[in-house]
Amino acid sequence: MEMQDFPVGSQISFICRPGYMRVSGMSLTWTCGDDLEWSPKGVFCTVRKCTYPGDLENGYFNLTDLTFGSKLTFFCKEGYRLQGSEEITCDIKDEGVGWSGALPSCEKIPCEPPPKIANGVYEESVSYVYQSSVTYRCRDVPKGSDPFSLIGSATIHCTSDEHSNGVWSGPPPECRVVKCEDPRVENGRKISGFGNAYSYKDSVVFECEQGYFLVGAEVITCEENSTWVPPKPTCEKTPAEVCPAPEVPNGLLVPVKADYDKGESVQIRCNPGCSFPDGSAEVTVTCGEQRSWGALQHCACKPEGSGSTPVINYGRVIAGQKSSYSVGDFITIECYTGYTLQGEPRIQYTGDNQWVPAVPSCQLSGYIIAIICVIVVVVALLAAFWIYKKFFSQNGKRDSTPSSAEYKMCNP
Incomplete structure (x- = not known):
């Protein structure tokens, strides 16, 4: 019967569970003291550890700890496969703990002997393992007989599939008599x-x-x-009196035809940015004797680049400005104070002094225009007031002078 209450002076003893052992120097007996507390305090059972299982040759395992209940999972290096348990556990054994199984091994992946081929041989070996190779050759034939030719890859090597089984890298070659007729071409x-x-x-x-x-x-x-x-x-x-179309790098033909009759002319036009050595962009050539166009010149093209900074009225380039530009360069534009940018601030050079999107412009801001309009209205009003005061006020004085004179004349 288990006791629920223990009088002062009572003692209880413990036994460590399987997989645990007594901590050296720690008592397994507790005593109920006058303060109604058990003593001594402290951990008196600690978990047991399995011994280090040893290194896995040509493999490895995920070692976290060796305590009771821990597991080891084994892996082999490339070209090797596991022989034995993939996983072992630190379990209870006899009076202590031990590993649930023996350490596995990693063996080099073997391949079956390579296939034999008709009329061919290879150098045989005692065993064939991962990355080993064999090279085939065809058998010699008696003098005067047609020799065998090796069709396909002469060398195959031992590799592995997804299940770590040894397989050969490809099918073996063939030894076959290959004999082509003597090719003769008339004319x-x-x-x-x-x-x-x-x-x-x-x-x-x-x-x-x-x-x-x-x-x-x-x-x-x-x-x-x-x-x-x-x-x-x-x-x-070759058709008589006919010239094949001339090859025109960086240019085009006008008119375009597959061939041209003797005496027929064709115009060669260089692509934009390209020209002939003399600087011209067009030249005319004529089909002459022996299907010849004479000494044809080629269109030479200037490298894409040498673009100049666009003119921005009331604005400036704030990023990316260079003395010349290559295709793909970017610049960023902003307007002076009081002006608003119409368009994109960041544009890219595409060649031939062209920018995408188009070069923006700087327009006077709306509030500046409003201020100017107010100033104009104020000036106009002041001018009108001045004109009114100057002319209409003077007219009023002229009208009053005679009346005053008449008034004086009427007084005795």
Whole structure:
């Protein structure tokens, strides 16, 4: 039966719970004193700790503390995977505490042996682990036989998937006989890649004979399906008395056509800000002999920039002012006292002395105009008063003088 009240002098003893142990020097017995208080005071049971489990080679764990009830979660470095428990706990064991399981290990992620390929080999190894690689090559063939070509990436390496399973970085290559026919182009000739037999990745470069022009690619390559990619070109006879449209960097043609007859002229106009070396913006050329335009000159363009500060009447630039401006530069404008800005205060240079938004203006403020109007009205009123006083008052004096004279004459 548990007691609710204890007389003075009573003693009670405690036992530390599992996972806790007695604090050295602290009594487990309390006594009820004359002051009706228990003594001695203080913590007498403290939590037990598990021993440090050791370092995890090629891995790590989130160590916060080692006290009873704490957990350790284990992780492996890239290229390794966990063998054993992912998590252990500091639990009660026998008379004390201990870890719920053994420390796991981190092993390097293994891959299965790489796949074999027909007519090809690779250097075999005892094991294949993360980041190891193998390189394939094709078998040699008897002299006089067509050799094998390696199609695809020669080297693959061991990597891992999302579940830390070892996988190869890609499919293995193939060993295949690739043999493209000797490409011949009528009215054309090879200028590179001479030979009679062509295998994988061999290339040939063509040009046409005089009087013919190339249709298609000038470089072709023997690909894995024993075909030329792109297809071999053809050499077409150049149309008589016709000039192809001249190339005009930084300019345009007038009129625009794909080709021009012999003797036909075309005008070349340079783009804005561009000109020919002599300073002109237009030139006319004529289709001449042998489909030639003669010595064509190109339009040279001035670099975008060299913009000047815009004129702001009754205002000024307060930020961004420079001696010259490049496309993209900004300036900020404000008006003098008494004037109001009409437009945006911040504008950007876009080239050819153009600003976006447009350059603002400074207009006289409304209250200044009102003051001027008041002054004008006051001046007008004063002038009117002065005129009235000067002329109308004098007229009144002239009228009174005769009356006074007449009055004097009537008196004896």
